[in-house]
Amino acid sequence: MKTKRYCMACDLKDDNILIEKYKEYHAAGNAWPEITASIKDAGVLDMEIYLTGNRLFMIMEVNETFDFQKKAKMDAENKKVQEWETLMQNFQQELPWAPKGIKWLPLDCIFKLEQ
Numbered sequence: 001m002k003t004k005r006y007c008m009a010c011d012l013k014d015d016n017i018l019i020e021k022y023k024e025y026h027a028a029g030n031a032w033p034e035i036t037a038s039i040k041d042a043g044v045l046d047m048e049i050y051l052t053g054n055r056l057f058m059i060m061e062v063n064e065t066f067d068f069q070k071k072a073k074m075d076a077e078n079k080k081v082q083e084w085e086t087l088m089q090n091f092q093q094e095l096p097w098a099p100k101g102i103k104w105l106p107l108d109c110i111f112k113l114e115q
Helices: 016-026 033-039 070-076 080-089
Strands: 003-012 044-052 055-063
Touching: 003 016, 003 044, 016 044, 016 080, 033 044, 033 080, 044 080
Parallel strands: none
Antiparallel strands: 003 055, 044 055
């Protein structure tokens, strides 16, 4: 099976209390099972989120069936995912250069170590 990697960035509100709460929601075993199931159902094979300051970086390994538009449609039809997204709005904010309403932006790969 062919896979692809996506790297995304998003900011958290620059508030230490909110950042700690966000980290609690994402600690091992704390993410809602419906959320992790929806991620896997969309074709995401692996996902990690890293934090530095208030900036998040997400790395996703996806299968060949993954499509951002399909994932967005699935999320829009899932009440639990919509509840999670509403909750996350308390913590996340757009990157300074992001279009209005877009929180997670793809990163452009500018270097890759050749094998």
